[in-house]
Amino acid sequence: MPDASGFFFNERTREILHWVIATFILTGRPVGSRSIARRSREQLSAATVRNVMADLEDMGYLHQPHASAGRVPTDKAYRFYVDYLLKRQDLSLGERSLIDRDLRLDDNAEHLMARASQVLSRASKNVGIVVSPPISRVALKHIHFIKLTDNRILVILVSQSGIVQNRIIQYAENISQTELDQAARYIVENFKDRTLFEIKTQIQNMIQKEQALYDKFTQRVITLSTQAFSDSPGELESEVYLDGASNLIKTPEFSDINRMKLLFETIEQKSRLAALISHCIEGDLQEVHITIGAENALPGIEDCALITSRYVVDEKTHGSLGILGPTRMEYARAISLVDYVARLFGRVLETGNQK
Numbered sequence: 001m002p003d004a005s006g007f008f009f010n011e012r013t014r015e016i017l018h019w020v021i022a023t024f025i026l027t028g029r030p031v032g033s034r035s036i037a038r039r040s041r042e043q044l045s046a047a048t049v050r051n052v053m054a055d056l057e058d059m060g061y062l063h064q065p066h067a068s069a070g071r072v073p074t075d076k077a078y079r080f081y082v083d084y085l086l087k088r089q090d091l092s093l094g095e096r097s098l099i100d101r102d103l104r105l106d107d108n109a110e111h112l113m114a115r116a117s118q119v120l121s122r123a124s125k126n127v128g129i130v131v132s133p134p135i136s137r138v139a140l141k142h143i144h145f146i147k148l149t150d151n152r153i154l155v156i157l158v159s160q161s162g163i164v165q166n167r168i169i170q171y172a173e174n175i176s177q178t179e180l181d182q183a184a185r186y187i188v189e190n191f192k193d194r195t196l197f198e199i200k201t202q203i204q205n206m207i208q209k210e211q212a213l214y215d216k217f218t219q220r221v222i223t224l225s226t227q228a229f230s231d232s233p234g235e236l237e238s239e240v241y242l243d244g245a246s247n248l249i250k251t252p253e254f255s256d257i258n259r260m261k262l263l264f265e266t267i268e269q270k271s272r273l274a275a276l277i278s279h280c281i282e283g284d285l286q287e288v289h290i291t292i293g294a295e296n297a298l299p300g301i302e303d304c305a306l307i308t309s310r311y312v313v314d315e316k317t318h319g320s321l322g323i324l325g326p327t328r329m330e331y332a333r334a335i336s337l338v339d340y341v342a343r344l345f346g347r348v349l350e351t352g353n354q355k
Helices: 010-026 033-041 046-058 075-085 093-102 109-124 178-189 196-209 216-228 257-268 270-280 333-353
Strands: 129-133 140-147 154-160 164-170 239-241 289-292 303-310 318-326
Touching: 010 033, 010 075, 033 046, 033 178, 046 333, 075 289, 075 333, 093 109, 093 333, 109 129, 109 239, 109 289, 109 318, 109 333, 129 270, 140 178, 140 216, 140 333, 164 196, 164 216, 178 196, 196 216, 257 270, 270 303, 303 333, 318 333
Parallel strands: none
Antiparallel strands: 129 239, 129 318, 140 154, 154 164, 289 303, 303 318
């Protein structure tokens, strides 16, 4: 099997690369030819293994940190490993039972998402991430307007799956709480079960017609809806639930204080992290997506692998979740974990949606 550059991977080369990666994932230390020779099915000599590892280094699959040290896999090696050498490792019955127990139906979708990030973190010993469905793409269940001071109005949006988002809008005219309650009832009665994006589109179509066609109440509803469903600049449309960042402190990859600081700064920028994860799963339906090292477009996570998947609540509503950890991670198990949690989590949210 040739790689993208035409380098031919025979069975021996594939086996040696596999064992180098597997050993490094387990130990975190550069791998020498003698340890690989002992694992070889062909009972290869250390010299033969060393020659193959040298070839792999020339092709960019291995790196030797020091002249006297063994070799470590590069991002290119991990990509080949994931694409061609990896064998799926199913979760045990006990692991699945624990996850099922922790992700049981909860009345509060936010609590459930936070718990899912904890499950991913605990089971992988890495960072667990859950990104809620974008609020504009979820079906409306309730909307509440609460009058504040200085012509400000608090808007509380509740989706069918229980996701809640609050925002504050300005309303130029004086309006009573009773009138706000009437407007909210009208919106729910006429737009319930449609996504905010669909509602906004319909409202915009109404605006394009002569406003004289509408009475004062309808015009007020149009104005309130236009502001309530607008895409505010810089607003985080999706909530990000993250757990287990402290797990990375324990890894040798982030023993350097500056590298760790940059990593944590990146993790704190949740809107950029959500955008990256959403981009990763774009176009995938229940497919686990893996980005490795420099494939991740954010500074600070160049030494990390990101394993993500979409979770589907219904045909209109989906979010994303995943694991962020060092490139030296147990990919087989992590992939199975993300896939299992994504499928289960979508079903649990869908059940809550139908209550």
